Amino acid sequence: MTPDDAWPSDWLRGVLELCVLRTLADGPTYGYAIAVQLAENGLGAVKGGTLYPLLSRFESAGLVTVEWRAGEGGPGRKYYRLTDAGHSELRDGAARWASFADLTATFVDPTGAATRTSTTETAR
């Protein structure tokens, strides 16, 4: 995925919260590592100005706990750990998103033609 064909920001806004919760499910991590992981998984470059307010909301909603750890030679890092409430938010959200994505995919492409074309292109 190149910056030229980045996903529409409206789409990302809807699903970013869930994606960030997912990156936290593998264990405590910090802001920049989350941004890198999102980019590596094809979600594009998420700006700090978008990511950190989201993490701040998670913190005040009790979905994560935070801990500062000294960085290696650099400044400290703020690690976020998913709480039980955060885990259940991720499970519920993932299930709902799956059915939403399924529904919209079937709705916008009832014959499945677009999906087949896209699969053929990827295979080439």
Add this chain to the structure above:
Amino acid sequence: MKRSERLAARRYTLEREVAPHVEEEWAEAMLLELRLLGVDGARIGAALAEVDSHCVESGQSAQDAFGDPVAYARSLGLPATDDASPRALLSATLPIATQVIAMFLLLWSFTDWREGRPLEITTEHLAVAAIVLVQMAAVVRWPDPALRTIVRRPVLAWISLMAGIAAVVGVYALLTTVVWRLPAVPAMVAGAVVLVAGVVADLVRQRSTHPADDPVVAPLAPAAGTASSQALARTLGRAVTWQVPMATAALLATTWWMTS
């Protein structure tokens, strides 16, 4: 070191300490906005340090990664503490307001006593008091826009203040109807008593709360250094408390000299 560098070093001491890798103006704007929102010092320090950390690891500038510092500070939705909110800080100025009113009463009655006549409360006195009270009430009722104007547009704030003073002076020159005639000495005593009460109220308030005692610190920084800043905050607080009594004393002495 050049003079401009020395000035920058002094201006951005805090920003350089908490977020050394962030553009100084950007860090200052974010810090200021969080202060105006009433966020406590520890949370401000943590938010700045997180920006710093991200900038170092991503190699991006804060402006590129986070955009406008004021919008970013607001988007974090950090909770405000009552002690640090502009409203609390301004309600702390009420004892000072009492002192100012007492100062006027004392000065007016002192002048009349020196000139051997009773204190005459005129429409001009009442108008001046009303204008001052309305201005103070407006600032207490809408503290955020008032503080924002003072911090962001000092020139505009200064012009507004001067316009307020001009209005007071204008009123003073126009209205001279006597409303009450009071004996000067009891009025002087009343003024002095209210002034002392204002000072005592302020000292008591400072003893029970520490609004200025909320330094911005980096999350992993050792707790050292806060003792001196606390002492400084306390000294500054005391200096503000004694400002009105000292000004009153100076003006009384001037009046004495001019009427003798």
